Amino acid sequence: MKNFTCKLADRSVSFELTNWAEQANGNVLVRIGETVTLVTAVMAREELSNQGFFPLTVDYEEKFYAAGKILGSRFIRREGRPSDEAIITARLIDRAIRPLFPKNFLREVQIICTCLSWDTQNDPDMSGLLGASLALSLSDIPWKGPLAAVRIGRVQGNFVLNPTYQERLESDLDFVLAGVKRGEEFLFNMIEAESDEATEEVYEQALAFAKPFLVQLVEFQEQIIAEEGRQKSFPEEQPAAFAELEKEFRIWLEPKLEQALFQGDKRARMAQVEAVKKEFEALVREKHEDANTQKRAGFFFEEETDRIVHKGALERNQRVDDRGLNELRPLAGSAGLLPRTHGSGMFERGQTRTLSILTLGAPGDQRLMEGMEFIGKKRFMHHYNFPPYAPGETKPLRGPGRREIGHGILAEKSLLPVIPTSDEFPYTIRIVTEVVSSNGSTSMASVCSSTLALLDAGVPIKRPVAGISMGLMMDEKGSYKLLTDIQGPEDKHGDMDFKVAGTKQGICAIQLDVKVNGISESIFKEALAGAKKARVHILDEIIAKVLPETRAQLSQWAPKISTFYINPEKIGLLIGPGGKTINRISDEYNVQIDIEETGQVFITSEDVTQLNKAVEFVRNLTKEVQVGEIFQGKVKRIMEFGAFVEIPGGQEGLVHISQLAPHRVNKVQDVVKLGETIPVKVIEIDELGRINLSLKDAQNVTK
Numbered sequence: 001m002k003n004f005t006c007k008l009a010d011r012s013v014s015f016e017l018t019n020w021a022e023q024a025n026g027n028v029l030v031r032i033g034e035t036v037t038l039v040t041a042v043m044a045r046e047e048l049s050n051q052g053f054f055p056l057t058v059d060y061e062e063k064f065y066a067a068g069k070i071l072g073s074r075f076i077r078r079e080g081r082p083s084d085e086a087i088i089t090a091r092l093i094d095r096a097i098r099p100l101f102p103k104n105f106l107r108e109v110q111i112i113c114t115c116l117s118w119d120t121q122n123d124p125d126m127s128g129l130l131g132a133s134l135a136l137s138l139s140d141i142p143w144k145g146p147l148a149a150v151r152i153g154r155v156q157g158n159f160v161l162n163p164t165y166q167e168r169l170e171s172d173l174d175f176v177l178a179g180v181k182r183g184e185e186f187l188f189n190m191i192e193a194e195s196d197e198a199t200e201e202v203y204e205q206a207l208a209f210a211k212p213f214l215v216q217l218v219e220f221q222e223q224i225i226a227e228e229g230r231q232k233s234f235p236e237e238q239p240a241a242f243a244e245l246e247k248e249f250r251i252w253l254e255p256k257l258e259q260a261l262f263q264g265d266k267r268a269r270m271a272q273v274e275a276v277k278k279e280f281e282a283l284v285r286e287k288h289e290d291a292n293t294q295k296r297a298g299f300f301f302e303e304e305t306d307r308i309v310h311k312g313a314l315e316r317n318q319r320v321d322d323r324g325l326n327e328l329r330p331l332a333g334s335a336g337l338l339p340r341t342h343g344s345g346m347f348e349r350g351q352t353r354t355l356s357i358l359t360l361g362a363p364g365d366q367r368l369m370e371g372m373e374f375i376g377k378k379r380f381m382h383h384y385n386f387p388p389y390a391p392g393e394t395k396p397l398r399g400p401g402r403r404e405i406g407h408g409i410l411a412e413k414s415l416l417p418v419i420p421t422s423d424e425f426p427y428t429i430r431i432v433t434e435v436v437s438s439n440g441s442t443s444m445a446s447v448c449s450s451t452l453a454l455l456d457a458g459v460p461i462k463r464p465v466a467g468i469s470m471g472l473m474m475d476e477k478g479s480y481k482l483l484t485d486i487q488g489p490e491d492k493h494g495d496m497d498f499k500v501a502g503t504k505q506g507i508c509a510i511q512l513d514v515k516v517n518g519i520s521e522s523i524f525k526e527a528l529a530g531a532k533k534a535r536v537h538i539l540d541e542i543i544a545k546v547l548p549e550t551r552a553q554l555s556q557w558a559p560k561i562s563t564f565y566i567n568p569e570k571i572g573l574l575i576g577p578g579g580k581t582i583n584r585i586s587d588e589y590n591v592q593i594d595i596e597e598t599g600q601v602f603i604t605s606e607d608v609t610q611l612n613k614a615v616e617f618v619r620n621l622t623k624e625v626q627v628g629e630i631f632q633g634k635v636k637r638i639m640e641f642g643a644f645v646e647i648p649g650g651q652e653g654l655v656h657i658s659q660l661a662p663h664r665v666n667k668v669q670d671v672v673k674l675g676e677t678i679p680v681k682v683i684e685i686d687e688l689g690r691i692n693l694s695l696k697d698a699q700n701v702t703k
Contacts, residue, residue: 172195277301354448418465471483
């Protein structure tokens with residue numbers, strides 16, 4: 001075992017080269033504090049037949065033992081399908097390493113990050129990213145790393161490198177960056193960020209703060225690779241004979257592709273591009289029987305499509321739909337589309353349309369989360385669905401995939417900073433976005449339609465949120481053009497997808513993916529500025545005009561919630577033995593009752609009358625009875641020494657036989673009968689909370 005340690009600010013990152021996974025192409029053990037992650041990289045021995053894309057798989061494995069927990073159901077005490085959080089971490093790593101594999105590399109590669117120990121301080125996603133970089137770099141797998149990754153927080157105005165979980169709770173910024181060195185320049189190739197409406201200037205300062213640490217991590221890995229790295233295996237070079245054929249094919253293909261690509265309507269464009277592709281494939285088959293040449297021609301078609309889309313933007317400022325580089329597609333929005341839902345909104349950007357539907361629920365409808373890193377409740381949820389009809393395709397309907405989960409959580413992060421607290425708005429909030437038509441940038445459209453649904457539902461959000469996606473066309477020399485509001489072909493054939501969501505006040509979330517090595521600091525700043533301009537335009541011209549402010553009233557179909565506090569010591573009384581009391585109230589009044597440890601009670605019902613009755617009952621039941629108060633109570637039990645009387649709210653007190661009348665009473669039944677309603681006065685509450693009542697004192701007062 002060899003150990004390499006890098007001192008990074010006030011903590012250390014250690015890479016241990018072990019033989020634990022000796023049959024993997026590359027493996028490394030990463031330690032940050034007492035968080036330990038094993039990362040392995042394995043490459044298939046042969047290419048998959050008829051494979052038209054690079055098959056990279058990244059898995060992040062949460063192990064409950066790492067946190068010293070035994071979780072799961074009573075019947076299955078083992079890890080099952082990955083949690084949403086594990087999927088997001090896997091996507092984070094995937095998005096950082098994918099751009100650094102060679103083009104036309106078709107062997108299957110799998111990265112598995114397994115968290116073996118978690119210290120509750122250091123997030124395993126950072127060790128997973130760094131471990132993936134070094135495992136790939138030390139292996140024989142062709143990969144153009146290493147890369148570095150850090151997380152930046154901001155606590156009380158000061159930037160914090162790789163903050164602990166506690167520091168992240170206090171931070172108004174969570175900024176994850178990854179990137180690579182190319183000569184003297186550092187390029188950023190993956191960003192995942194969320195913030196409490198931080199300004200563009202704050203993000204620029206945070207990026208500058210992170211850069212020296214990123215460079216340090218890359219240079220540290222380069223030293224390890226120089227000592228321990230293996231020779232890389234590279235994809236076969238393109239035969240010289242085919243290079244000559246490409247020139248011939250380009251003369252035939254370029255004018256046809258240009259005509260097919262540059263038009264506004266997606267369906268017409270796709271149909272014509274597909275027709276050109278089939279014609280090209282037929283031409284290749286006619287002239288060349290060699291299977292490898294035919295396969296290489298398929299790659300050439302995609303590369304030529306990329307080149308022509310780039311050429312249009314870089315040389316002519318031309319986009320596939322003839323928009324200006326900074327021009328948004330036609331925009332539209334609407335709200336209140338569905339009569340029985342609690343809130344709905346639709347946002348349209350060109351041929352992309354998203355429909356968001358909001359549902360309000362009781363506090364008890366919160367999602368219960370049980371994972372390695374977090375156990376708790378989630379009261380705001382956003383779910384994203386991408387049905388096959390959205391892009392005009394047919395596919396089997398499955399459960400949500402990684403892409404759907406990732407886009408849903410990105411929109412959720414974008415909206416979370418403006419969601420009211422439970423004290424301000426006690427409802428559980430769930431938004432489902434249905435992508436009904438897709439031509440790129442559906443995740444940012446989801447943010448816009450969800451904002452309209454929130455306003456339509458009467459949720460008192462701080463400010464409306466909008467999102468936009470910025471693109472990039474860059475040539476091999478580094479010349480580039482930024483594109484505002486990219487659509488499908490510009491996402492597929494372009495070099496960057498830079499999503500930014502926020503309010504007029506600041507940024508709520510950022511997500512950056514690239515297909516090139518990375519982007520410079522100056523491109524980052526330009527993209528933020530362009531995104532802000534577009535975001536404000538959407539907020540002013542669409543969202544503000546559809547719904548200038550949140551509706552004053554909730555939907556008539558939304559449940560009503562009454563919330564109040566009781567003495568925490570009365571919680572047991574409200575619940576009753578085995579939940580008997582709370583279940584009886586819920587059934588009798590058709591309500592849902594949720595109780596917090598603080599004594600806060602939430603009563604939810606769709607019927608206001610029943611809600612008010614349940615509230616009155618619970619208030620009376622848990623009422624802090626005071627000595628001297630007089631009630632009308634029902635005689636529930638008669639004993640030799642007195643009568644037990646139920647006062648309003650279900651509490652019982654004892655009227656001792658000596659307190660039944662101003663004279664001596666020989667038999668309790670001589671004064672009161674079972675079921676009779678009588679006036680009683682509270683004369684004592686003993687140290688055990690037992691209530692003593694008096695009939696004679698109450699009669700004296702009421703006379």
